[in-house]
Every structure is written in structure tokens, then in C-alpha cells.
Amino acid sequence: MRIVVCVKRVPDTEARIRIAESRTAVDPAGLKYIVSPYDEYAVETALRLKEARGEGEVVAVTVGDAAAGESLRAVLAMGADRGVLLRGETTMDGLATARALAAELGGAQADLILFGLKAADDEQQQVGPMVAELLGLPCVTAVAEVEVGDGQVVCRREVEGGVEVVESPLPAVLTITKGKFEPRYASLKGIMAAKKKPLEEKEARPGPNRVRVRALRYPPERQPGRIVGTGPEAVPELVRLLREEAKVL
Amino acid sequence: MPKVLAVAEQRDGALRGVSAEVVTAARVVADGVGGEVDVVVAGPPGVAGEAGGLGRYGAERVWVVESDALRLYSPEGMTEIVAELIRGQDYYAVLFPGSALGKDLAPRVAARLELPLAGDAVGLAVEDGELVVTRPVYGGRAMAEVVLEAEPRLVTVRPNMFRPEERPAAGSVERLDVGIRPESWRVRVREVVTEHTHVDVAEAPIVVSGGRGMKGPENWHLLEELCMALGPQCALGASRAVVDAGWRPHSEQVGQTGKTVSPQLYIAVGISGAMQHLAGIRGARTIVAINKDPDAPIFKVATYGIVGDVLEVLPRLTEEIRKLRAAG
Numbered sequence: 119m120r121i122v123v124c125v126k127r128v129p130d131t132e133a134r135i136r137i138a139e140s141r142t143a144v145d146p147a148g149l150k151y152i153v154s155p156y157d158e159y160a161v162e163t164a165l166r167l168k169e170a171r172g173e174g175e176v177v178a179v180t181v182g183d184a185a186a187g188e189s190l191r192a193v194l195a196m197g198a199d200r201g202v203l204l205r206g207e208t209t210m211d212g213l214a215t216a217r218a219l220a221a222e223l224g225g226a227q228a229d230l231i232l233f234g235l236k237a238a239d240d241e242q243q244q245v246g247p248m249v250a251e252l253l254g255l256p257c258v259t260a261v262a263e264v265e266v267g268d269g270q271v272v273c274r275r276e277v278e279g280g281v282e283v284v285e286s287p288l289p290a291v292l293t294i295t296k297g298k299f300e301p302r303y304a305s306l307k308g309i310m311a312a313k314k315k316p317l318e319e320k321e322a323r324p325g326p327n328r329v330r331v332r333a334l335r336y337p338p339e340r341q342p343g344r345i346v347g348t349g350p351e352a353v354p355e356l357v358r359l360l361r362e363e364a365k366v367l
Numbered sequence: 368m369p370k371v372l373a374v375a376e377q378r379d380g381a382l383r384g385v386s387a388e389v390v391t392a393a394r395v396v397a398d399g400v401g402g403e404v405d406v407v408v409a410g411p412p413g414v415a416g417e418a419g420g421l422g423r424y425g426a427e428r429v430w431v432v433e434s435d436a437l438r439l440y441s442p443e444g445m446t447e448i449v450a451e452l453i454r455g456q457d458y459y460a461v462l463f464p465g466s467a468l469g470k471d472l473a474p475r476v477a478a479r480l481e482l483p484l485a486g487d488a489v490g491l492a493v494e495d496g497e498l499v500v501t502r503p504v505y506g507g508r509a510m511a512e513v514v515l516e517a518e519p520r521l522v523t524v525r526p527n528m529f530r531p532e533e534r535p536a537a538g539s540v541e542r543l544d545v546g547i548r549p550e551s552w553r554v555r556v557r558e559v560v561t562e563h564t565h566v567d568v569a570e571a572p573i574v575v576s577g578g579r580g581m582k583g584p585e586n587w588h589l590l591e592e593l594c595m596a597l598g599p600q601c602a603l604g605a606s607r608a609v610v611d612a613g614w615r616p617h618s619e620q621v622g623q624t625g626k627t628v629s630p631q632l633y634i635a636v637g638i639s640g641a642m643q644h645l646a647g648i649r650g651a652r653t654i655v656a657i658n659k660d661p662d663a664p665i666f667k668v669a670t671y672g673i674v675g676d677v678l679e680v681l682p683r684l685t686e687e688i689r690k691l692r693a694a695g
């Protein structure tokens with residue numbers, strides 16, 4: 119069984135973001151980068167599926183610049199078997215990224231292609247189902263639990279107010295959300311082993327970018343908060359403010 | 368005349384609340400280009416009766432597809448229907464709800480039609496004929512204004528950002544003639560396991576969230592009682608710390624790796640206000656924080672704060688809200 123996991127390198131979710139002088143991008147200087155959190159859940163899912171079967175291969179694929187190779191190494195250190203770096207520019211046009219991934223994955227003979235629910239930078243929540251559509255594969259999104267059976271998968275998909283139990287034949291594309299399992303940390307042994315694992319580099323073919331970022335700005339500052347008071351005695355004043363000032367009650 | 372299409376959402380034949388929001392958002396865009404709003408609804412027989420009601424929010428024409436195969440969400444069926452409709456019409460823009468369904472459907476339609484898509488719009492404006500979509504990025508640490516260089520412009524709209532506005536229009540129902548082929552659909556929803564019937568935290572106008580400061584799951588009844596007092600429009604949320612501890616299900620988690628909420632009122636109880644939690648609540652209009660630590664970062668973003676022990680403050684808050692509700 120071959121499982122491909124698509125991962126993206128993104129700024130640390132805790133880092134302060136600085137907008138570049140161009141006002142259309144983030145300034146990467148001094149920024150710490152990580153593998154996008156949901157993608158780590160996808161990697162964990164892939165590794166567990168492989169372990170449960172006792173056979174198979176987990177391939178990590180990314181579109182990005184040379185530094186994105188570090189993210190692949192991090193995923194190899196978690197336990198993936200090999201990596202593919204598609205070198206090219208990433209943009210907010212998820213369809214362009216999807217085209218680059220589909221061009222590579224069309225011939226990958228994967229049984230499952232896993233994505234994170236959304237990337238922690240652009241947060242478009244679109245690349246996974248787009249790749250599925252471009253490849254003509256079935257797709258289930260927001261999957262919290264997967265069970266692989268004979269030629270099919272059964273997924274628990276999170277929707278408002280509950281879960282959908284969804285089945286799909288293989289091969290299939292899934293986007294993974296947080297489920298029962300936390301992503302594993304790379305062991306020292308894993309980190310050493312990752313250095314020797316194959317990491318292939320190719321040129322990405324994303325095609326045109328048709329999402330133009332006209333401006334990037336900081337979110338509107340929230341008015342500085344106000345401490346209404348201390349302990350239960352402050353509650354009546356809080357309720358009054360909510361009703362009369364904020365008008366939300 | 369330019370036209371804007373709104374994709375409505377139904378479950379089991381009943382329209383979901385986000386549908387009216389998407390129509391309202393489509394109305395905003397249509398006003399900007401001097402155009403009209405179409406809506407498409409696909410669902411089980413009888414859904415047409417509900418769909419006509421969307422005229423109230425400004426829909427001129429409501430395209431309807433009825434089939435038993437569409438009772439539950441079929442990604443492939445809906446993609447076929449919406450893509451087919453778009454192909455046959457000249458839409459300036461197509462708006463989808465930013466719900467689980469809309470975020471599943473929109474990218475499929477986009478890829479099938481080779482169109483770019485902007486996800487999770489919190490603002491829409493037409494400037495010089497261009498649709499400018501404002502969308503949060505980096506967990507709300509920045510806002511991007513984007514322009515889609517294609518037509519139609521595909522956008523998903525974040526729940527709760529466009530409050531439904533009455534704007535009566537014809538709402539004339541027309542059957543959409545697409546030959547759906549359920550036998551060819553590969554992805555099937557076997558069943559929907561309902562965890563709760565009240566409003567989902569991602570769509571709720573009021574959210575009460577608990578964190579590690581709640582001390583344990585045995586104290587959650589205090590949050591449930593407050594939520595009940597606030598009314599049926601209130602949903603419970605949780606920080607990741609308490610979800611990881613197994614106190615609450617992940618479906619309630621708010622933040623970077625949970626749900627993004629945009630309620631009128633967000634009450635954070637015993638939550639410190641980590642960056643990843645804030646990522647989920649930046650869209651909240653009013654934030655209330657209850658925390659015993661006056662230096663907790665949550666107070667920096669809270670509109671109103673109470674410094675105190677949640678176990679003492681919560682019962683009092685519930686009591687005062689009940690009094691207020693009783694007084695009408």
C-alpha cells in the first residue's frame with residue numbers, strides 16, 4: 119500500500135507575523151517555520167495505517183523552495199520513507215499548487231493521498247479536493263478517523279453538529295483533521311535515519327497564479343480590554359455592559 | 368445584467384441558516400455590479416418549497432434540483448449540478464457557504480471548471496468592477512485583500528459574517544435540468560451521526576468556551592447552565608488543552624487546529640489566550656474573559672474581563688443572565 123502525504127512549510131503558529139514592505143507578503147526574515155499542523159496529523163494517519171498493515175510506503179511531497187526540503191526531512195524523521203520536493207513558488211492560488219501536485223501524483227500509483235485540512239498560512243482549505251478533481255479521484259474532506267478495508271475506506275468526517283460516516287473506493291484523496299492521535303515526535307534515531315532516506319528534487323509546474331494579493335494588512339486592533347472587576351461581585355456590572363454598551367444580550 | 372450565484376445548503380430537506388447568509392453576501396456583490404442574485408438548491412423532493420423562501424433575502428431566481436439521492440450530501444452529485452449550472456450561465460461570481468459542505472464542494476467545482484477560489488471571505492466589496500475579497504490568513508494574524516483574475520469569481524463565505532438581511536425579490540423557482548447519475552457516485556455518506564441538534568460552535572452567535580481553568584470535566588455543568596441561560600443560539604466551545612485532556616470532544620475545540628468562530632459574543636472561561644486559541648476567535652465581536660490571573664494574555668483581546676475564580680463567577684453570571692432573560 120502506498121500512501122502519499124502532501125505537506126506544506128509554514129510560519130510557526132506562535133510567531134509574530136511581520137508584513138513585508140511590499141505590503142502583499144509576509145517578511146520571512148527571522149521567522150521560524152514548521153510543518154503545517156494539520157499536515158502532521160495527516161503524516162501520523164499515514165504512518166499508523168502503514169504500521170497497522172505491516173507493509174507499505176509513505177511518501178511525503180511538498181511544493182516549495184529549497185527550504186521546504188527541511189520540512190520533508192522533518193517528516194522523514196517522523197517515519198515517512200521518502201520525500202519529493204517540487205521546487206517552485208507557492209502562491210495563494212491553491213489551484214496552481216494543486217496542478218503542480220497533480221502532475222506529480224498522477225503517476226505515483228498511490229492508494230491514498232492525504233492532505234491536511236488546511237494550511238496554517240493561506241488557510242484556503244482547497245488544495246486537497248482540487249488535486250482529487252484534477253486526478254479524477256474520489257475525495258473525502260475533514261476526516262477525523264479512517265479505516266481501510268478491502269479496496270475501500272470508511273471515514274468519519276466532521277460536519278456541523280455531528281459526523282458523517284462516509285465510504286469511498288480506493289484510490290482516494292482524504293483531507294485530515296485532528297482525530298484521536300497526536301502527531302509523534304521524531305526520535306533521535308528517526309532524525310539520524312532521515313538523513314539517509316531518499317529525497318528527490320524536481321521542478322514544479324504550477325501554471326499561472328490567478329489569485330492576486332492586492333494588500334496584506336494587520337487585523338484591526340481590538341480596543342484595549344477593560345477589567346470590569348474582581349470576583350462574582352463584578353458580574354452585575356459585566357451584564358449591564360453587555361446589554362447596554364455591547365448590546366449583545 | 369450581471370448575475371451572482373449563491374449556493375444554498377440543505378440537510379434532509381431543510382435549508383440551513385448559512386443559506387440566507389450566502390444569499391445576503393451575494394446581494395452585496397450584486398449591488399456592487401448592478402446585478403441580480405440567483406440561488407441553487409439541490410435536495411430531496413419537497414426542498415423547492417423551502418427554497419422559494421430565499422426570495423426574501425434578494426434572490427430573483429431559485430434553481431432547484433430534487434432527487435432522493437440528494438437527501439444527504441453527495442460531493443460528486445453537488446459538484447455535477449453546480450458546475451453544470453455555472454457552465455450554462457454567465458455568472459460574475461459564485462458564492463458558497465464556508466461550512467463543512469461548502470468547503471468540500473467549492474474547491475471541487477473550482478478545479479472542474481479550472482477557476483481559482485478564495486476561501487473564507489469575511490468581507491466583499493466591488494471596486495471599479497473588481498471583486499475584492501478580504502480573508503484572514505496566518506490564523507488571523509493578517510488579513511489579505513485578494514482579487515480573482517478569472518470569471519466567475521468563486522468564493523466561500525465565512526459563517527456569521529453576513530447577517531441575513533430582508534430584501535424581497537421574486538424568488539421564482541425554476542427546475543434545473545441536469546441529468547444526475549447517482550449510480551456513478553463513488554463517495555457515499557452512509558449515515559449522519561448527530562452529536563447534538565443545537566447550533567454548532569462554528570456557526571453560533573454566542574459561544575461559551577471552557578479551558579483548563581475549569582479544573583475538570585465535572586465542572587462543565589456550570590458552562591452548560593450558562594449556555595442554557597443564554598438561549599438556543601449559544602454553543603459550547605473548548606480550548607485544545609481540555610480537548611487533549613479528553614474532557615471535551617474535538618468538535619468543540621476552538622482555535623488554529625479547531626474551529627474558527629465569529630460570534631457576537633464569545634465568553635472565554637479559564638482560558639489563558641494562547642496565540643493558537645486566539646487564531647480561532649479574532650472574528651468575535653465582543654469577547655468576555657474570566658480568569659484568575661490578571662496577566663493572562665486573554666485579557667489583552669477581551670472587551671470585558673473579570674478577574675476571579677471561575678467556580679465562583681460562573682454561577683453568579685448564570686443567575687444574572689437568567690434574571691435578565693426572565694425580565695424579557
Ligand SMILES: Cc1cc2nc3c(=O)[nH]c(=O)nc-3n(C[C@H](O)[C@H](O)[C@H](O)COP(=O)(O)OP(=O)(O)OC[C@H]3O[C@@H](n4cnc5c(N)ncnc54)[C@H](O)[C@@H]3O)c2cc1C
Pocket residue numbers: 131155577578579580581605606607608609620621622623624625626636637638639640641642643644647657658659660663675676677678
Ligand atoms: C500547532 C498547535 C496548534 C494548537 N491549536 C490550538 C487550538 O486550536 N486551540 C487551542 O485552544 N489551543 C491550541 N494550541 C494550544 C495552545 O498553545 C495552548 O496550550 C492552549 O490553548 C491552552 O489551553 P488553556 O487556555 O485551556 O490552558 P492554560 O494555558 O493552562 O490556561 C488555563 C488558564 O486558566 C486560568 N485558571 C486556572 N484556574 C482558574 C480558576 N480557578 N479560575 C479562573 N481561571 C483559572 C489560568 O490562569 C490560565 O490562564 C495549539 C498549540 C500548537 C503548538
Ligand SMILES: Nc1ncnc2c1ncn2[C@@H]1O[C@H](COP(=O)(O)O)[C@@H](O)[C@H]1O
Pocket residue numbers: 124125126154156157179180181182208212215232233234235236237238240241242243244245246
Ligand atoms: N505547497 C504545498 N505543498 C504540498 N502540499 C500543500 C501545499 N500547499 C498546500 N498543501 C496541502 O494542501 C492542504 C490544504 O492547503 P490549503 O488549501 O492551502 O489550506 C495542506 O494542508 C497540505 O496538505
